[in-house]
Amino acid sequence: MLISEHNLKKTLQKILLQAGSDEYEADLVSDHLVRSNLAGHDSHGAAMLPIYIKNISAGVLVPSMGARLVSNDGSIMVFDGQRGYGQRVAAEAMDAAISRCKETGLVLMTLRNAHHIGRIGTYGEQSIAAGLVSLHFVNVIDHAPLVAPFGGRDARLSTNPICIAIPATGENPPVLLDMATSRIARGKALVAMNKGEQMAEGLMLDSSGEPTTDPAVMFQEPGGALLPFGEYKGYGLALICELLAGVFTGGGTIQPGNPRLGGIVNNMFTFLVDPGRLVDHDWMQQEVDAVIRYVKDSPPAAQGVPVMVAGDPERSRMAERSLKGISIDDATWNAILAAAESVGLSRSFL
Ligand code: NAD
Secondary structure (H helix, E strand, O other): OEEOHHHHHHHHHHHHHHOOOOHHHHHHHHHHHHHHHHOOOHHHOHHHHHHHHHHHHOOOOOOOOOOEEEEEEOOEEEEEOOOOOHHHHHHHHHHHHHHHHHHHOEEEEEEEEEEOOOOOHHHHHHHHHOOOEEEEEEEEEOOOOOEOOOOOOOOOEOOOOEEEEEOOOOOOOOEEEEEOOEOOOHHHHHHHHHHOOOOOOOOEEOOOOOEEOOHHHHHOOOOOEEOEOOHHHHHHHHHHHHHHHHHOOOOOOOOOOOOOOOOOEEEEEEEEEOHHHOOOHHHHHHHHHHHHHHHHOOOOOOOOOOOOOOOHHHHHHHHHHHHHOEEOOHHHHHHHHHHHHHOOOOHHHO
16 A cells, blocks of 8 residues: 555554653654655654554563753763653653753764664764764674674574764755664564565575575574675674664663563664864865765766765655555554554554
8 A cells, every 4th residue: 555654654653652652752753754755765664553552562662751961071972762652761861861962063962762763864864863973882782693794504693784974065964874784674674574575585584594485484483694795894894883882872782691582672882073173174075075066976887876975865765655646565554553442542543
């Protein structure tokens, strides 16, 4: 089915409110999910809501919970998400870090113990809107690992995303690199399974460590494993996320000595920098534009497919989906309706 962003947001908002969120949180979380769908990251869009509702009843996600400032020492800010909606606690921690960065020019902000913070690009967009550069390293814990280390046959890490955000210039929109360190995010396997599609080759292993294209292996017991992108380089970055976001936030890594309650907990290690404290503003803009122009001028490898920079694919999908609507497959829509019923809403109410 095709649904407008407005109607999808209203539907998600109703369910979130009924499931214990206040108005502000329901608005923020539904907006994040719908914008993920608009950006083309359906894996981090409305399809996550049924999981959130299940996690509330399991006690591993706490609605209407804000971020707690644990330590506030000049340019270092440490937050605890208290298992609140990640979209909320991460936005709050980012807001505080952005205000501080305007004073200090540089902030290291850590956030631990947040329920799923969703599409990390959202937080890059927050710093971009404030004219700041940001770098985000994230790990994912509280459930079994999903990603095999390079050279291994089973999962030992998670999809540990990295996001780096560079503000827009007069000529160019922002550069927003926002990526899992696995070849694909796990949610992409869920979306493919829901649609009855096979995955491309080289993305995952089955439970015996053999290559497979069947997304269902990621949702079976014993499960398969996603592969890291870029072989040992992606694996190296995934491990760095585990160390930066797992150890230095205090949130913990995916090693099996830590609790696994079956939720989705993200820890995020974030640097924010005011570029105006580093270089002349006009020179910076000219140089950013010049290098983007130079890169994009490379002759296309495939006829009619121009070179893009990070953030371009999301912008073009957003323009298209805002106009045409968001496509939601039947399995995802039925899961959303079942989640609504589980919190006492009737299907006709939606
Ligand atoms: P992706 O592979 O679709 O895109 C990764 C990056 O590459 C993006 O910045 C995109 O703009 C850029 N890109 C894509 N095609 C390009 C091209 N042809 N030329 C230039 N740049 C291009 O994204 P992904 O790795 O599947 O991640 C999807 C989402 O999942 C992200 O938003 C990420 O934050 C999120 N995620 C979240 C978690 C979590 O625990 N919260 C875990 C993993 C991933």
